[in-house]
Amino acid sequence: MLEVVQICKRFGGVTALDRVSLTVAEGEIVGLIGPNGAGKTTLFHVISGFVRPDGGRLRFAGREVIGLPPHRICHLGLARTFQIVQPFTQMSVVDNVAVGCLFGRRDGRTDVRQARDAALRLLDLVELTGVSTLPAHALNLSERKRLEIARALATGPRLLCLDEAMSGLTTAELDRMVHTIRRVHAELHLAVLMVEHNVRLVTRTCPRLVVLNYGQVVADGPTETVVRDPRVVGAYLGTRSGAGA
Amino acid sequence: MSVRRALPAVPLLLLAAGPWILPRDLVTALLFTFLLITLASNYDLLGGFLGLYNLGQASFFGLGAYVTFLLLLRVPLLAALGPAGSTVAALAGGAAAAISAVLLAYPLLRLRGAYFAVGTFALLLLLRLTVDNLPQLTGGSHGLYVSAQHYLSLRAAYLLTLSLAAASLLLNALLASSRLGMAMTAVRENELAAAAAGVDRFRVQQVAFVLGATPTGLAGAVFGLHSGYIDVSVVLGIERSLFPVIAAMIGGSGLVWGPVVGAVTLRAIDVALKNYMQLPVPAPAIYGGILVVMSLTMPKGILAGLTRAPQAAARSGSPAPPRPARPRTR
Numbered sequence: 001m002l003e004v005v006q007i008c009k010r011f012g013g014v015t016a017l018d019r020v021s022l023t024v025a026e027g028e029i030v031g032l033i034g035p036n037g038a039g040k041t042t043l044f045h046v047i048s049g050f051v052r053p054d055g056g057r058l059r060f061a062g063r064e065v066i067g068l069p070p071h072r073i074c075h076l077g078l079a080r081t082f083q084i085v086q087p088f089t090q091m092s093v094v095d096n097v098a099v100g101c102l103f104g105r106r107d108g109r110t111d112v113r114q115a116r117d118a119a120l121r122l123l124d125l126v127e128l129t130g131v132s133t134l135p136a137h138a139l140n141l142s143e144r145k146r147l148e149i150a151r152a153l154a155t156g157p158r159l160l161c162l163d164e165a166m167s168g169l170t171t172a173e174l175d176r177m178v179h180t181i182r183r184v185h186a187e188l189h190l191a192v193l194m195v196e197h198n199v200r201l202v203t204r205t206c207p208r209l210v211v212l213n214y215g216q217v218v219a220d221g222p223t224e225t226v227v228r229d230p231r232v233v234g235a236y237l238g239t240r241s242g243a244g245a
Numbered sequence: 246m247s248v249r250r251a252l253p254a255v256p257l258l259l260l261a262a263g264p265w266i267l268p269r270d271l272v273t274a275l276l277f278t279f280l281l282i283t284l285a286s287n288y289d290l291l292g293g294f295l296g297l298y299n300l301g302q303a304s305f306f307g308l309g310a311y312v313t314f315l316l317l318l319r320v321p322l323l324a325a326l327g328p329a330g331s332t333v334a335a336l337a338g339g340a341a342a343a344i345s346a347v348l349l350a351y352p353l354l355r356l357r358g359a360y361f362a363v364g365t366f367a368l369l370l371l372l373r374l375t376v377d378n379l380p381q382l383t384g385g386s387h388g389l390y391v392s393a394q395h396y397l398s399l400r401a402a403y404l405l406t407l408s409l410a411a412a413s414l415l416l417n418a419l420l421a422s423s424r425l426g427m428a429m430t431a432v433r434e435n436e437l438a439a440a441a442a443g444v445d446r447f448r449v450q451q452v453a454f455v456l457g458a459t460p461t462g463l464a465g466a467v468f469g470l471h472s473g474y475i476d477v478s479v480v481l482g483i484e485r486s487l488f489p490v491i492a493a494m495i496g497g498s499g500l501v502w503g504p505v506v507g508a509v510t511l512r513a514i515d516v517a518l519k520n521y522m523q524l525p526v527p528a529p530a531i532y533g534g535i536l537v538v539m540s541l542t543m544p545k546g547i548l549a550g551l552t553r554a555p556q557a558a559a560r561s562g563s564p565a566p567p568r569p570a571r572p573r574t575r
């Protein structure tokens with residue numbers, strides 16, 4: 001459903017993405033890991049239309065999407081969250097999500113009240129019902145991460161891209177978040193591509209892992225195989241190519 | 246329910262009776278107040294909802310007035326039609342403002358923040374220059390006159406400007422709770438997140454730009470037909486462009502009634518200073534002084550100063566959010 005082919009992106013002298021290729025199939029749940037600065041967020045920016053790649057091809061839902069603006073890619077059914085959460089701070093929590101219900105699809109809801117009802121159901125799914133009427137700026141980090149997810153879900157995605165939905169959470173919150181992501185994946189029948197630093201949690205959640213290091217895919221496959229791959233271990237130990245590990 | 250909904254109509258009807266019960270100079274003063282309310286509300290549709298500060302609001306006022314006048318002066322058929330001709334010309338003036346907003350959105354909405362403000366102001370200056378330098382067409386610095394048959398009476402102009410002000414106010418009020426209003430707020434709050442949630446930032450801002458330009462264009466047409474004469478300094482004046490901004494800010498930007506409160510306050514100070522006081526210094530100096538004091542004491546505007554004072558104090562107590570014990574907002 002998502003096909004990333006040989007995508008390159010340079011920022012000045014930094015090669016953030018170096019011929020990155022990967023695919024995500026319908027309903028799949030894939031973990032994307034890699035050390036700081038590996039290019040994970042940049043890849044998300046490219047996939048969601050915020051950053052134009054220097055080269056490569058990108059297909060989603062059967063069409064080329066390079067050059068499409070972010071809102072059009074959203075309409076095709078690709079939703080993302082932001083590593084640095086981006087709530088509409090002055091709007092209520094429910095309205096944050098209602099925006100997604102109203103504009104996330106071409107054939108989306110047109111009635112504000114209906115959109116709020118739909119938003120409330122999604123807030124229920126991510127366990128934020130209790131704070132639905134608060135302004136978004138009143139939420140703590142864990143709640144903001146959940147709000148990001150609810151707003152992304154509101155756009156009716158077929159692929160949900162989560163950028164570090166779990167970083168900065170306490171241990172108890174982590175377990176709840178894993179539970180929530182699994183539940184979302186199961187109940188809404190969508191594919192999930194999730195960036196995560198906590199390898200233990202990703203391995204628990206994702207049957208397949210893709211590893212990025214210095215902008216290159218260094219491993220892609222079943223989780224058990226990938227976590228034993230010496231290049232992956234090397235990447236996490238900080239060796240340049242992992243060859244010496 | 247329906248009674249409560251109809252309540253705002255009562256003061257509106259009372260105001261509509263104005264020309265029959267109030268002295269003539271008060272009617273004129275109100276007419277100018279309605280004009281300012283219209284422009285200030287239209288300005289705040291962008292300023293308040295989108296955080297886009299349009300310093301060239303008068304461009305649309307001038308466009309509306311000039312297009313109306315040029316049609317009446319250049320199209321014999323319209324001139325021959327009398328009042329019907331004026332009506333058509335005025336509507337065309339409003340349409341011209343709307344269409345220019347559609348087109349101007351393309352260059353102007355590429356700009357952000359202060360650059361948008363400067364861009365809109367530059368547009369006003371550009372229009373002024375253009376009119377000044379095409380004397381054959383626009384009359385240049387001599388301005389344009391229409392014949393007496395096209396004049397709008399004080400009563401008609403009063404009722405029309407009142408309607409435009411009420412419509413502008415209603416527009417902002419309806420937007421506040423509408424789908425488009427949600428998109429506008431989302432874009433203002435966070436463009437990145439809005440785009441990720443499927444909001445077409447440009448289209449939303451373009452629609453808002455057009456909605457904010459159209460009543461202003463019609464107001465320009467009505468104003469021109471009432472005075473019978475227009476020139477650059479009157480309909481494309483710098484003050485014409487900046488007073489709506491000041492009115493919105495003084496009254497309370499982002500609040501439906503803010504521009505109204507601000508416009509009435511500005512006009513009241515103006516009228517009081519000019520007509521009813523023997524001043525030792527020029528009125529504008531005092532005017533400016535009052536505005537400075539008001540913006541210092543009520544930076545969020547009169548309305549916000551009156552209604553939000555306790556809340557604002559509570560919020561400033563804890564800048565980083567541990568959750569406030571406030572149960573709900575909206």
Ligand SMILES: Nc1ncnc2c1ncn2[C@@H]1O[C@H](COP(=O)(O)OP(=O)(O)OP(=O)(O)O)[C@@H](O)[C@H]1O
Nearest residue numbers: 011014016034035036037038039040041042043083
């Ligand atoms: N807008 C930008 N301008 C210049 N360099 C950038 C920009 N965005 C990212 N980079 C650089 O590209 C590289 C990849 O960054 P990216 O944010 O994609 O990494 P990441 O894998 O998400 O890291 P983290 O785990 O810290 O979130 C880094 O070296 C970063 O400094």
Ligand SMILES: [Mg+2]
Nearest residue numbers: 040041042083
């Ligand atoms: Mg990142």
